[in-house]
């Protein structure tokens with residue numbers, strides 16, 4: 001178990017980090033602490049500034065303003081090879097003429113380290129490629145090449161490992177396997193991983209903490225479940241999974257609860273999930289938190305209820321069924337129901353009510369946007 005004081009001394013800090021390219025600001029005054037030994041994901045769509053942030057940590061770009069620190073030492077301005085930081089790129093960048101063993105040994109040999117054989121063998125075992133040591137990269141699958149790249153980046157025991165869309169070239173099934181593998185390896189080596197991805201599922205599967213980036217700034221940062229259950233902006237609500245967001249107006253505020261009017265229905269949300277002072281709001285709920293009943297057949301006291309839906313489309317997706325429900329005000333809401341076999345699938349055209357516990361609602365600012 002790592003010493004907590006030592007661990008805090010190795011935390012990675014970005015303090016007021018800005019990167020401009022001419023008049024364009026790619027990363028805007030970023031303040032961020034990545035706890036030592038954690039798996040941290042920078043998540044966001046193409047162009048939001050993730051790779052630029054990673055490249056500044058690696059030393060491949062210098063910030064226009066601000067500082068990057070490891071513990072109390074500034075690494076801003078240090079050449080990339082002087083930083084205790086390594087990077088795994090999407091294209092692996094393996095040496096094609098060297099075998100796997102020599103690819104992984106490369107960094108150790110260059111530094112004149114002893115015990116190369118034992119260290120490389122240990123690392124190849126960690127990534128489960130012990131029996132592939134004498135193959136060339138071209139004789140390995142994409143997933144195996146990715147693990148060689150990982151072993152090579154970890155062999156010098158960097159304090160921080162940067163991963164730039166490392167699974168982007170793999171097919172979906174392999175990517176899922178590698179997500180679990182990467183998480184296992186990170187836990188085993190205890191090195192700080194900073195992982196860049198645009199794939200929310202990937203970030204949620206692996207990361208202890210996710211920073212959701214939007215146009216050069218962090219919109220929200222937190223543990224995956226917290227971000228998913230309690231998003232603070234419509235951007236985060238929509239980027240992490242699917243959300244039902246219904247336009248509403250606040251009618252009553254107490255210290256625990258807010259009540260809103262949403263197209264004539266009275267709905268409530270807990271005060272801890274209210275992220276706006278505005279009276280113009282979106283009330284949100286995740287699709288799997290909603291229960292569908294045939295219209296007028298269920299009264300659930302204390303639950304939020306939206307009546308008057310019509311099932312438009314039904315998609316069977318194995319473990320669950322997805323319902324797309326047209327509401328009287330023209331919006332389509334989505335409901336995921338686990339396929340437990342407890343009841344028949346509702347068919348297209350069925351009149352339904354939507355119910356969910358008040359505790360699962362969140363309230364977001366709608367004053368700024370009209371969509």
Ligand code: ATP
Nearest residue numbers: 021024026044045046047048049050051052053198
């Ligand atoms: P992707 O997932 O597509 O890699 P990203 O979130 O990693 O996207 P960045 O590569 O960090 O985004 O780029 C952020 C913004 O900065 C983009 O609009 C990009 O065009 C711009 N940018 C990045 N590098 C440069 C550069 N060297 N010169 C000018 N603009 C740049």
